[in-house]
Amino acid sequence: MTTxxxxxxxxxxxxxxxxxxxxxxxxxxxTVGTLTSSAGVAQPTVSKHLAVLKQAGLVIDRHAGRxxxxxxxxxxxxxxxxxxxxxxxxxxxxxxxxxxxxxxxDQ
Numbered sequence: 001m002t003t004x005x006x007x008x009x010x011x012x013x014x015x016x017x018x019x020x021x022x023x024x025x026x027x028x029x030x031t032v033g034t035l036t037s038s039a040g041v042a043q044p045t046v047s048k049h050l051a052v053l054k055q056a057g058l059v060i061d062r063h064a065g066r067x068x069x070x071x072x073x074x075x076x077x078x079x080x081x082x083x084x085x086x087x088x089x090x091x092x093x094x095x096x097x098x099x100x101x102x103x104x105x106d107q
Contacts, residue, residue, distance in 0.1 A: 024072035
């Protein structure tokens with residue numbers, strides 16, 4: 001697994017970060033204040049979570065005056081989707097081989 005994939009997995013492993021990312025995906029660009037009001041944690045904590053998401057490439061920020069607006073970068077999930085497909089193929093092949101073995105044993 002690459003370092004980039006590791007960063008993606010780590011960033012989405014935290015439930016608060018995942019919730020923030022999901023909110024940005026579903027509702028579009030939002031300010032830190034808006035994200036804080038629905039996150040259930042203090043603004044400095046939300047800012048730290050956003051920094052981790054940004055470092056992983058999952059969000060981008062835009063400054064407008066004193067406010068920072070964040071948007072999700074859904075395309076950043078591509079490496080994780082590729083990994084999931086690869087693992088699905090791997091396990092399907094293993095289960096097919098097990099099914100074939102069990103069928104031969106039953107005969």
